[in-house]
Ligand SMILES: Nc1nc2c(ncn2[C@@H]2O[C@H](COP(=O)(O)OP(=O)(O)OP(=O)(O)O)[C@@H](O)[C@H]2O)c(=O)[nH]1
């Protein structure tokens with residue numbers, strides 16, 4: 013089965029092309045490091061698999077996401093390569109291209125962003141580039157889909173095309189060493205699938221992915237001797253730089269020659285629009301206030317202006333119309349009282365009670381997608397880096413933080429793009445403090461009841477509290493738990509781009525689908541379970557809810573929750589079930605208080621909590637534990653149960669301390 | 685120690701003002717990871733850099749090189765040797 017691998021520098025439009033070629037809607041964003049995992053798709057029209065990979069600058073990976081791509085090349089040996097090259101940054105992109113060419117697989121080059129290059133008066137001659145490199149080159153604009161048909165066609169005829177004649181002469185010392193290493197490699201069976209010359213060159217350059225592929229076989233020690241010898245010989249020729257630097261120098265010289273032929277930058281212009289926007293958005297004084305204002309705007313839109321309006325409509329639809337239909341349909345079918353109660357109180361109440369918040373979630377996801385695709389993300393890291401540096405983190409940790417406002421799971425995976433292990437680990441541990449969209453229904457419910465007039469402000473306060481606590485803990489953890497590595501910060505600021513409406517809608521839909529899937533699985537299962545537990549007790553089914561199993565489970569916690577202001581079995585039960593997914597807190601409340609609609613629930617909640625208790629409760633919900641899915645991904649990314657349990661443990665302790673401070677402190681100053 | 689290193693340099697990128705255009709002279713004092721990243725981005729000895737902005741309170745320095753905008757920390761910039769162009 014033929015498999016095509018998409019490889020190229022970060023932020024060159026690989027995923028945009030992948031989406032076009034396969035009709036998928038993977039996340040596209042205007043910063044480096046959007047894709048962090050391989051994604052497989054089926055080519056439109058002609059079948060065959062294509063794999064989207066994280067971007068990388070060279071085959072020597074520096075970050076985790078880059079090594080996903082480097083390892084893929086080594087371990088899965090794709091049949092052919094599709095190398096995406098940014099026409100507006102040709103020189104730096106060609107470095108990877110050369111390493112890929114040496115790999116000796118059939119290869120097609122997609123010369124992307126030709127529109128950007130044109131607008132900056134940079135011309136790249138695709139035909140000449142094809143001649144220089146010896147592989148087909150197709151000009152495309154992946155964002156618009158221009159040239160995608162040509163790519164599909166070229167991929168079809170790729171297998172038959174002869175191997176590229178491209179070859180760099182690295183000078184007598186390296187060349188003779190490469191020949192000897194190839195001979196040695198040839199005797200070992202493991203390497204037969206990879207090009208020998210390429211393997212030798214990568215070993216000389218110090219490619220860990222290739223080394224670990226060979227490790228265990230006895231060739232490696234022989235090869236190491238050869239590499240050592242070559243190094244010395246290279247030194248004897250009077251070459252001052254070390255081997256990787258030397259190889260890079262030779263390649264860069266070749267790139268300069270190629271660019272002299274194919275590239276015309278004589279009339280090059282700078283991005284004036286980007287410069288102008290940046291003088292405001294990254295202004296040294298108003299930059300951060302503008303960022304905070306933007307966040308406030310997002311919450312205002314999500315909660316006040318748009319979200320709650322739409323949400324009320326939807327509530328009317330679900331709890332009124334839909335519930336009525338289901339009810340009469342069940343009666344018509346002659347369903348028993350048991351089934352009726354299960355469906356209407358358990359499922360419609362539990363799942364519907366969460367689905368009501370779909371509008372808010374859609375709006376939030378849409379706004380986050382907008383920020384992701386605009387180019388502002390990289391600027392946020394720049395604005396926040398000074399603060400992050402003070403707490404021992406890299407400004408880049410802010411990208412996972414912002415993604416975490418949508419969902420913590422992809423956010424933790426996004427931590428892969430940071431260069432240093434300590435930064436990655438700290439970020440992974442702290443992302444759960446970012447208030448994700450699953451916590452949003454809880455806020456919307458409680459803030460709607462108790463803080464109706466300034467909902468957005470209260471909610472923004474919660475988000476900020478999560479962030480401030482994350483920064484404080486970063487400081488604490490980096491001081492106490494981690495080796496003191498200075499964190500690294502270097503960020504590319506891509507030109508701003510106006511996100512396209514269609515792709516925004518698609519990306520939002522893709523994320524909303526995740527929410528709907530969750531509603532149909534975990535939230536549904538949770539609701540059914542809670543309904544059962546709330547209706548069964550030691551004496552059987554149909555007990556009074558206060559004597560139910562749920563009441564005894566929740567009640568077991570009420571003792572330790574009393575100092576926090578919500579020592580009821582209802583709150584305890586909601587917290588336990590909320591570990592599955594935070595939305596289930598709302599489902600639980602819906603079922604426990606047995607209310608037909610939002611207005612009813614709001615009324616019940618207003619009776620059960622005072623404003624101060626409510627605030628303490630939502631603060632606790634924000635912090636108390638990463639949800640089940642997040643725990644899973646923390647385990648996967650840290651590959652350590654210790655850190656996984658640590659992340660659960662510290663958040664419980666933190667939540668308890670914060671809630672007790674809020675409640676007892678509030679009471680001290682006379683709040684209720 | 686790092687500071688001392690910085691002050692030994694004749695002219696450091698970190699000491700430039702926004703709008704200054706300089707040629708990058710030496711990268712060897714910058715941290716190895718950063719050096720590699722900058723090379724990946726095409727920033728090497730001999731590249732022409734234009735300083736765009738300086739963050740508040742010693743925040744990151746943004747510069748332009750070959751049409752791309754890059755941000756790095758000020759203390760790293762202090763260890764990058766430059767010459768006026
Ligand atoms: N103007 C223009 N923009 C493009 C083109 N192709 C992609 N983009 C934009 O470039 C940005 C990056 O696109 P992605 O597809 O996410 O890039 P990627 O290579 O997958 O990035 P990583 O996953 O981070 O490596 C997005 O904002 C796209 O909308 C193009 O041909 N022209």
Ligand SMILES: [Mg+2]
Nearest residue numbers: 026027046047
């Ligand atoms: Mg991508």
